[in-house]
Amino acid sequence: EAQVTQNPRYLITVTGKKLTVTCSQNMNHEYMSWYRQDPGLGLRQIYYSMNVEVTDKGDVPEGYKVSRKEKRNFPLILESPSPNQTSLYFCATGPGRVYGYTFGSGTRLTVV
């Protein structure tokens, strides 16, 4: 079954404690991307990766890092989380821009 798997689904953490949200896909897609969704602001792109070892900034990259060492995995790293990074995060993957993108189930992050 084609899947985009995010972990964890829910996370409560404290300010400044490094965390990683994982994203894995089994569809052999080249493209992967991260988004955050906030009320009134919609979905905003954080980072994207066109293929392995190639990543680029989206619209809101500040405070985030990513790594694409292998095709199937694209983790999102928050080195020093702050309360303004409290949000719902989605990973997405796709074979190319013509065909659209499949989203993971989301990670609800709360930073206190």
Add this chain to the structure above:
Amino acid sequence: QKEVEQNSGPLSVPEGAIASLNCTYSDRGSQSFFWYRQYSGKSPELIMSIYSNGDKEDGRFTAQLNKASQYVSLLIRDSQPSDSATYLCAVAAGGKLQFGAGTQVVVTP
């Protein structure tokens, strides 16, 4: 100014009627356009993609693209209560994908 604009709604549609959703975008270099449906608390689900001017139909859904006017629309025919959701317009240029804030659709029996 937002780069992808949608009316936030809610758009109230009687069951069986046509729902019409609109989206405008600012980047003339945009190449592909998508409509996603998102139920409350769930992830976005792709319902239509379009990249050439004109209409594209898939079941009860029709997407329309006019690049000269920088305008994308979605028609939902024979609206059902299960169509009640937020519909997100998304615009792609290269690897960047930008979303509108979404239009909430409520289908009333």
